[in-house]
Amino acid sequence: MTAALQDVPAQDAPAAVRVFGLRRAYGPRVVIDRLDLTIRRGEFVALLGESGCGKTTLLRALAGLDPIDGGRIEAPKRPAVVFQEPRLLPWDSLWRNVALGLPAEGAREKAAAALAEVGLGGRLDDWPRNLSGGQAQRVALARALVQQPELLLLDEPFAALDALTRIRMHVLVKDLVARHRPGVLLVTHDVEEAIALADRILVMRGGAIAAEHRPSVPGLPAATRATLLAELGVVDDLKSA
Amino acid sequence: MTAALQDVPAQDAPAAVRVFGLRRAYGPRVVIDRLDLTIRRGEFVALLGESGCGKTTLLRALAGLDPIDGGRIEAPKRPAVVFQEPRLLPWDSLWRNVALGLPAEGAREKAAAALAEVGLGGRLDDWPRNLSGGQAQRVALARALVQQPELLLLDEPFAALDALTRIRMHVLVKDLVARHRPGVLLVTHDVEEAIALADRILVMRGGAIAAEHRPSVPGLPAATRATLLAELGVVDDLKSA
Amino acid sequence: QSTAFAAADTRNTDTVRLTWGFHGLTLIAKERGAFEKALAEKGIKVEWLGPFPNHAPTLQAVTGGSADFGFGGSTTPALAAIIAGSPLVFSQFVLYEPRTTAIIAKDGSGIDKVSDLVGKSVAVNRSGLGEFLLVAALEKNGIDRSKVKFVYLNPPDAAPALASGKVDAWSMWSPGVDIARLEYKAHDIFLEGRDLDFYIDYSSYVTSRKFSQENSQIVRAVAAAYEEEAKWVNANVVEAETIVQKRAGYSDVIRDQFIERRRTYKLIPVTDKAFVADLQKAADWLVARKILPEPITVSDHLAQF
Amino acid sequence: MSQADHTVTLALPGLAAGGSAAPARGPRVFGPRALLALSWLAPVLLVLVWEILAQTGYVTPQVLPAPSKVVRTAWRLATIGSLPHDLGTSLLRAAVGFVLGGSIAFVLGILVGFSRLAEALIDRSVQMVRAIPFLALLPLVIVWFGVGEGQKIFLVALGVAFPIYINTTLGIRQVDGKLLELGRVQGLSTWQMITRIILPGALPSILTGVRYSLATAWLALVVAETIGAQAGIGFLAMDAREFLRTDVVVLTIVIYALIGVVADSIARLLERRLLAWHPNFGGAAR
Amino acid sequence: MSQADHTVTLALPGLAAGGSAAPARGPRVFGPRALLALSWLAPVLLVLVWEILAQTGYVTPQVLPAPSKVVRTAWRLATIGSLPHDLGTSLLRAAVGFVLGGSIAFVLGILVGFSRLAEALIDRSVQMVRAIPFLALLPLVIVWFGVGEGQKIFLVALGVAFPIYINTTLGIRQVDGKLLELGRVQGLSTWQMITRIILPGALPSILTGVRYSLATAWLALVVAETIGAQAGIGFLAMDAREFLRTDVVVLTIVIYALIGVVADSIARLLERRLLAWHPNFGGAAR
Ligand SMILES: Nc1ncnc2c1ncn2[C@@H]1O[C@H](COP(=O)(O)OP(=O)(O)OP(=O)(O)O)[C@@H](O)[C@H]1O
Ligand SMILES: Nc1ncnc2c1ncn2[C@@H]1O[C@H](COP(=O)(O)OP(=O)(O)OP(=O)(O)O)[C@@H](O)[C@H]1O
């Protein structure tokens, strides 16, 4: 257990992001409606929800990438974002991709360190097109982590990773949270992952936060797991089919 | 349990694909070396392995997309493939994307049925750019399933799906296997998924098949799970960190 | 001298900007250098602008103020430009003999006289001497213009058209017509100097009205220098033709033809009343045939100096 | 919380709609109407300044006649003169040449973009011919095609061909290789491959080629109509130039400019229609 | 197993290397060497046929002199004549005009591709000017620039500007909106946005514009050098045309064609260098 690294943020830690009554629609399709959310610095929040329920839309709104149709968002100017796709610049080498946006001074060293941490230390000067799916995703993660932001928005950053690599990446992210204490919002479909990582787990449904859990505080992770799966509509019977 | 749908293929079912001593290198980087593999019609094979170990490379070779540097592949001319990314044509509506390659006659109906099965029945004429990550992945899956191929190659097709949707997709694929009996090769990082779906689980390491399991035949799935995780390098301690 | 009755003696510049092309006096004057020396003696610096491919752009340059003199081309475009409103005046006229503009056809084409042109196509340069000559030739032979097909072609394009039989005849000036006659084995059907008893078109130097008023001294000096140049050319035909050939690059045979013809230049001051009357007649001829759009009084557009 | 580090994003529709819809473009301060009006600002301003300069005598009419004079000339030529006939003749030539040259170039472009063999066989020759100016080619064209319509249409076709050819090959090279792989996997025939994947993917570039060549067609006519033409805008221009009819020369320039605007509108319309799926081309804001 | 349904993929390096490296292109039957040789086939064949036709008297030398005659003329002009001087003069003009026009067009293209406001203000005017033929502009250019070098360089710059402008805006529109979003999220400055994302993304199109305009520069010179030039290839051509020197005319055509080849090679070199990352441009097979 690495729980020692992970202090539950005090109720009075400064907020990394605040959302009040957010509304977002694509034309007639209302995706987010009256959503409230606060994430404090140092807090790790996981976001679960059915495919297409609006998780990415929420993240994009927090990152200031989309206009919103109602409500209010208070967010830092520059959160770090891992998009659902890797979004590497095909014309830049890996280290330049990771260093994108860093001040030129010492950029290569920082990028090299970050790439080593995600297990790609030997491929600083390789092209993105030569990467496997999981490798590209790790480069995108490295790019976000070197930013050392106040708010870290992760959209399924581990989806293409095998179990072992995934655990390594978990450690990396938790490390960053412990050191720089950003607020983290992690979108994931893996309930185990949410339980293992998050201070707070949110379930999104109908355009708003439908449920909230604190796996580390009361009860057992196992109980949380069953509740969460039920909330996501999975009957345990089916799951083992 | 839907085990009734899923007959273990007879040892003498015709082969959907055969690979002998396959070798594939990108320049000096040898990714696949002396790999042998046979998948029979109706057989469901899951492929596990560390990120970057060569799973996609193997799939591409089987699909005839890449040249190979040694060995021999006997594969049907037209396997159906779900790539690691959705690869939707941005200029075509969803139903046209799904119908790509179908004979024009009745294409729209077939595509509509397939889209309904993956939960996107209402969005036949929508553009791909309006989809969420998981929705796009489901369209790609629908596109492969309508092909009714002899060999179905799936590269992490469920990675962006939530637990419930994922289970629904599992049912869809198993259904197709039961009806048309293609050979299936499924790349996944989810050990549970592999156990739940596959007749045979392969672990890839060092460019070849390092281990093989038949979860449905001997012992308990739980035992298989522990063995597999160990083979993938995960110590159970770490996993729960 | 033409400067007999100077109205005023004005000048507000040291430099005169002359345009030049690959023919006639301007080229020889520019190549020989005596012209510049003569003007330098009067404190006038010569700036040569060019070469220009034909007359119209030089008129544009003078009208637009980027040059002071035209390069001694045909009067018709100058008259047209004046009618269109360009503030140009004639400063000097040039008459060269023999006149060599001609209508030619290939040997063995069965076209030997103007009446053979009926039903044939003839290449002419639009609104130029070639077109006028064809019109005059047809009129002289009583043939209606509609019986002959006028094909508008610039000289460089007309040559291959004639050579490959895409047109049956070509109405054109020197030296193009001379080169073509020799190279494509063609013969004259109608030769201006021989078959036409009046002039349609002369050569002329033009300047802007403003320049002629503000720099009458220079206009006078330039006219005098061209007269000197013409005198030299008339006296040194062989050298003059060789200078032209060197720049133009045509064959010795053609040059020798020109030498043989002893082409001479006669410069006529704008004060020559008889000449101006002839030019007026030519202008009226062009107006009557709708080649010039409006009547014009030539004497209103002469440099006053 | 530390307000200094934070920006407050208000619920304004100030940002471009839909992340990828107009990403590089800053906040949309002007609506589409305003932008349309703005786009006519520069041309209208130019005409106004020009009229004022001409009226005040700052530019002499022989150098640049006033717009009002040009309009009068246009009116005169249109009513008693041959302007409509000239315009019609040129339009027809441009259209025929465009269709001919465009289709040939398109096919060649597809071949070259598609196959390295075709590229080796064709591309170098095309690049050579492309560099030869029309004026220099004229004698040969006359010998081959005579001095009739054939020659003019040939020149237009030639002028149209190059932009379409080059941008078609460019477009095909820019088609995402991953989608081509997809086409192979889905068992598309060569024809389906072209119509379902290559053409749609290359369309933005191809339409740029079309946009370019719509103007080129007219430019080619200027040269073509100096030869054996009895009507046409190029003929009108040449004639006027020869006689220093500055007002007619400027009129032809204005006609060319207007044709440029029309050609451009056609190209934009095509883009809006055919690239509706493309976030940066088909957007309603254009 | 049913062999009928199966194809045997042998271990041949027959397929294009690396899935996305050359996807649409069929099996590589010819190596790069063979393709290079093939690409010269058509031009060489053309010259051979032409020589034979000329030697047998099928085409008259006044219309099309034999290649051997043209080579002799070239040699003569190069040794005792002015060819090197003409070529040098034209090259210099082309280079200066190219740099001037290219940079202005590039900046305008970036502005217009980047901002709808700039598009509204600039684009229509550019499209209008683009449609005006050089020949029609010549009188105005003479008035503005006189008949010196200025006028020639201006015309070259003008001719170069349009392809670069158009393809720069095209390229910027084709830049993936997702990468622009990434740039915003990473907090890039406008300058970094342009240099790190927009330019690299637009480069394939921009280079096609460069490739196009390298030839246009020369075409513009032909018109520019008909007036007030004493040297230059365009001057040589005009001069020869005026005096019906068919061999020199054809020589200038050949020179233009060769310049086309050189310009094309430069463009390809640039593509190979600058687009090394691009699977369809930078590949070693080109
Ligand atoms: N640009 C768009 N235009 C119209 N509809 C859109 C657009 N982007 C997303 N949507 C729709 O909005 C809904 C929410 O999309 P979003 O991408 O936020 O889902 P998500 O929760 O991230 O799903 P996933 O887990 O599959 O990634 C979906 O139904 C999607 O189809
Ligand atoms: N085009 C290429 N050129 C060079 N190396 C490549 C290329 N494509 C893949 N590789 C390398 O080959 C190895 C295997 O890649 P592959 O995509 O098969 O991995 P994978 O098992 O699918 O991984 P993942 O689970 O992350 O998708 C990786 O190390 C990758 O970096």
Ligand SMILES: [Mg+2]
């Ligand atoms: Mg999403």
Ligand SMILES: [Mg+2]
């Ligand atoms: Mg993979």
